[in-house]
Amino acid sequence: MSKTTETKRVPSPAAGSTAGEAWEVLASLVYPPPFLAIAQESGLRPATFGALRVLDEPRAMSEIAALLRCDNSNVTGIVDGLEARGLAERTASPGDRRVKLIALTAEGRRLRGRLMREARKPPAWLEGLSSDDQRTLRDVLRRATA
Amino acid sequence: MSKTTETKRVPSPAAGSTAGEAWEVLASLVYPPPFLAIAQESGLRPATFGALRVLDEPRAMSEIAALLRCDNSNVTGIVDGLEARGLAERTASPGDRRVKLIALTAEGRRLRGRLMREARKPPAWLEGLSSDDQRTLRDVLRRATA
DNA sequence: TATTGTTATACTCTATAACTATA
DNA sequence: TATAGTTATAGAGTATAACAATA
Numbered sequence: 001m002s003k004t005t006e007t008k009r010v011p012s013p014a015a016g017s018t019a020g021e022a023w024e025v026l027a028s029l030v031y032p033p034p035f036l037a038i039a040q041e042s043g044l045r046p047a048t049f050g051a052l053r054v055l056d057e058p059r060a061m062s063e064i065a066a067l068l069r070c071d072n073s074n075v076t077g078i079v080d081g082l083e084a085r086g087l088a089e090r091t092a093s094p095g096d097r098r099v100k101l102i103a104l105t106a107e108g109r110r111l112r113g114r115l116m117r118e119a120r121k122p123p124a125w126l127e128g129l130s131s132d133d134q135r136t137l138r139d140v141l142r143r144a145t146a
Numbered sequence: 147m148s149k150t151t152e153t154k155r156v157p158s159p160a161a162g163s164t165a166g167e168a169w170e171v172l173a174s175l176v177y178p179p180p181f182l183a184i185a186q187e188s189g190l191r192p193a194t195f196g197a198l199r200v201l202d203e204p205r206a207m208s209e210i211a212a213l214l215r216c217d218n219s220n221v222t223g224i225v226d227g228l229e230a231r232g233l234a235e236r237t238a239s240p241g242d243r244r245v246k247l248i249a250l251t252a253e254g255r256r257l258r259g260r261l262m263r264e265a266r267k268p269p270a271w272l273e274g275l276s277s278d279d280q281r282t283l284r285d286v287l288r289r290a291t292a
Numbered sequence: 293t294a295t296t297g298t299t300a301t302a303c304t305c306t307a308t309a310a311c312t313a314t315a
Numbered sequence: 316t317a318t319a320g321t322t323a324t325a326g327a328g329t330a331t332a333a334c335a336a337t338a
Binding site for chain 1: 266
């Protein structure tokens with residue numbers, strides 16, 4: 001869970017700059033992250049949810065470890081959990097018999113689709129903005145990444 | 147660490163709405179949270195950083211647990227860690243001798259001040275926006291919380 | 293009796309190191 | 316010899332339950 005929220009709980013002094021003011025409001029809106037709640041509600045543990053997320057296609061264990069930025073040895077347990085729930089299967093790699101490809105089952109693909117759609121859903125405060133404000137926000141943020 | 151980033155890693159289908167588009171960009175900008183990196187660089191573990199954050203004034207163990215949304219029993223260990231580092235002290239509560247008030251030491255206050263200033267610092271992408279865009283962003287976000 | 297904080301215990305997530313089976 | 320994955324083990328973070336001191 002989040003012991004990470006900053007604003008609103010600790011009374012913060014005036015930020016002193018426009019960027020600081022914007023950041024203060026933004027942090028209060030996006031932390032804690034909504035997808036943590038989604039993982040919890042789905043009954044999946046964070047690590048399992050993370051693995052499901054990157055399994056958009058069959059991947060080797062080491063590939064999953066790299067995407068999750070964790071050690072290979074963890075992936076063994078995480079994939080064990082996915083297999084136990086019937087969400088994924090270890091399959092042999094055609095070229096290299098050391099490699100195991102992890103593929104979602106039909107049920108795994110169903111669950112993943114549902115959770116990914118949920119995770120992409122904009123939070124209520126964003127849906128509640130006027131269409132103009134939504135467009136403005138989107139455009140400013142796009143300039144920030146340009 | 148973050149096994150929580152969504153955008154940019156998994157190719158996501160077009161969001162299909164202005165809010166969805168805005169959210170997609172926003173998520174790529176704010177996850178993983180910058181204060182996780184701050185905690186790590188400071189050599190504090192996330193739980194310790196969280197406790198330090200809520201100790202703007204002396205607080206009872208149970209109060210800390212409530213703010214961190216964790217069990218009382220965890221706070222014992224977290225405060226043990228703060229004490230071992232010389233950052234906080236258990237002091238007796240004047241009214242109720244069951245209660246222990248945790249107060250930061252001078253060193254704890256110094257470190258907390260430094261970390262909080264760091265955590266409030268707007269990220270580079272926000273500082274890099276034009277003044278106009280910063281103001282626009284701030285005002286839209288303020289309307290979202292109104 | 294009820295409450296505050298501690299201890300005992302257990303489960304999850306993470307990492308390192310030693311091991312296996314391939315290459 | 317090197318690599319992919321597993322196992323053994325350990326440390327941190329979390330939770331529940333039983334306990335001591337105090338109310």
